[in-house]
Amino acid sequence: MFSRVLGLGRRSFDSLSEQEILALAISSEEDDARIYRSYADGLADQYPDSAKVFEEMAEEEDGHRTVLIEMHRKRFGDRIPLIRREHVRGYYERKPDWLVRPLGLDKVRAMAEQMEEQAYRFYIEAAKRTSDASTRKLLGDLAAAEKTHESLAARLGHKLLTDDVRAEEAATERRQFILTMVQPGLAGLMDGSVSTLAPIFAAAFATQDTWQTFLVGLSASVGAGISMGFTEAAHDDGRISGRGSPLIRGLACGIMTTLGGLGHALPYLITDFWTATTIAIIVVFFELWAIVFIQHRFMETPWMRATLQVVLGGALVLGAGVLIGSS
Structure with a gap:
């Protein structure tokens, strides 16, 4: 327990190789996609329109994972090292809020915004540690994509969550x-x-x-x-x-x-x-x-x-x- 609190037994982010950074990015995108789908599942019965927003965001994360895997295959081959958030000291962790039912709309949306902000900061730092030009460009593009996810959620919200739907969902939540x-x-x-x-x-x-x-x-x-x-x-x-x-x-x-x-x-x-x-x-x-x-x-x-x-x-x-x- 104390070793977990103090971060003992974890790798520092600075010690990761470029291959391990890519592997960490791949596992993080997989986790985020699962979390968004869990949000969608938890909201589907009562807030189907908001659930669609999170389904769309999960698909975006799947797309990021795909391009990261392709980059890893191109540079390092098919074997991806097993490295996850909990293996890296100082790396952000996801609290299991998605396991709690019922899910509140405001809490879920705030958590999603926090997730995208954390992912953006990770890609910025990862890009600084990469010397390969193509990898650096990819990580920079993903950072930009994560930064625009908030606007993506807004665009999806305007498309799927009309004023009437928002009012109905607010009434349902109350x-x-x-x-x-x-x-x-x-x-x-x-x-x-x-x-x-x-x-x-x-x-x-x-x-x-x-x-x-x-x-x-x-x-x-x-x-x-x-x-x-x-x-x-x-x-x-x-x-x-x-x-x-x-x-x-x-x-x-x-x-x-x-x-x-x-x-x-x-x-x-x-x-x-x-x-x-x-x-x-x-x-x-x-x-x-x-x-x-x-x-x-x-x-x-x-x-x-x-x-x-x-x-x-x-x-x-x-x-x-x-x-x-x-x-």
């Missing part, structure tokens, strides 16, 4: 974000904030012991988070509903459930009972209005309906907990 992150997270926040009100405030007014109340709140919050997270992840794999990764939804729901309960449990770490209770009630007030805002902002629930559902319901649960604990 809808997917809501289905995968906002809905489960909101359900968890509501459950954690509202359902834990009664046991926490009942324990508080029954015992007037802040530490025991905190333990009740902690156990209720963590238990509810685990239960909600597993339920969200297990009841729908997302294939038919299109709600996205069950793991992401389960984590979003479970984490927000836990946070929703902990918000008004943490004040009971304060030893003074009435101070802790006052702060906890203030926290509850902000929690409930945060839920109302999220419902209105992302779920397009009218303000009045969201207020009645959340604030009034939360106040009733809070009151029930206080009455039960005081009896």
Whole structure:
């Protein structure tokens, strides 16, 4: 592990021969073509037009690989040394973002721009280290090609991604974000904030012991988070509903459930009972209005309906907990 971090056991770029530089360029183009096709595959179902852009860019990388192989065959023969990015110290690496699903449009496009910029810098440095005129010209041409890939993506985007298509893809991306992150997270926040009100405030007014109340709140919050997270992840794999990764939804729901309960449990770490209770009630007030805002902002629930559902319901649960604990 330390040798990898420190770059031990890797070759320096300056030590590579011209044949090895060509071999590295060939393997890099192969990898980039695979990455672009992975992007295309990941976007194909929801963003077919953007997927076409990355298919076109993968074909461009295939063309670069072909001319590099021809140059290698001309100068050094058919046997290409096995040398990849991870074998060279200081050489750029590709993070496996393409393995993560679902793929976000903005993230993918930004990553593609970064890939082309890195490839451009590589070809510039490689050309400086090459003495053969034809090889130097080829590497310079490839550097220019990589530099213009951004404009290539723009041209393909104008051709394939019309304003209507872009608007549709943006709407699809927002809808997917809501289905995968906002809905489960909101359900968890509501459950954690509202359902834990009664046991926490009942324990508080029954015992007037802040530490025991905190333990009740902690156990209720963590238990509810685990239960909600597993339920969200297990009841729908997302294939038919299109709600996205069950793991992401389960984590979003479970984490927000836990946070929703902990918000008004943490004040009971304060030893003074009435101070802790006052702060906890203030926290509850902000929690409930945060839920109302999220419902209105992302779920397009009218303000009045969201207020009645959340604030009034939360106040009733809070009151029930206080009455039960005081009896």
